[in-house]
Amino acid sequence: MLAAAGESIDFFAGDIDPYAPGLYMVDRERRLILPRGDDPRFAQSLLELCREHEIDVLVPTVDSELIPLASIRWAF
Numbered sequence: 001m002l003a004a005a006g007e008s009i010d011f012f013a014g015d016i017d018p019y020a021p022g023l024y025m026v027d028r029e030r031r032l033i034l035p036r037g038d039d040p041r042f043a044q045s046l047l048e049l050c051r052e053h054e055i056d057v058l059v060p061t062v063d064s065e066l067i068p069l070a071s072i073r074w075a076f
Contacts, residue, residue: 011025016036016037018033042068043072047075
């Protein structure tokens with residue numbers, strides 16, 4: 001769904017590397033440092049961040065992160 005005219009959309013960026021270039025495409029308060037995708041806490045950590053920051057859409061960009069996220073997709 002597209003945002004209505006005049007409605008703002010907040011973008012967040014997350015990475016395991018605090019120096020990842022993509023993080024610097026958003027304001028400092030919207031940069032999220034994540035655990036590695038193979039960390040057993042990865043999916044739960046992302047879920048908690050989405051809840052904390054009221055993030056409605058999550059776009060994983062690393063294939064290895066898809067399995068852990070799919071394992072708790074019901075929670076998202």
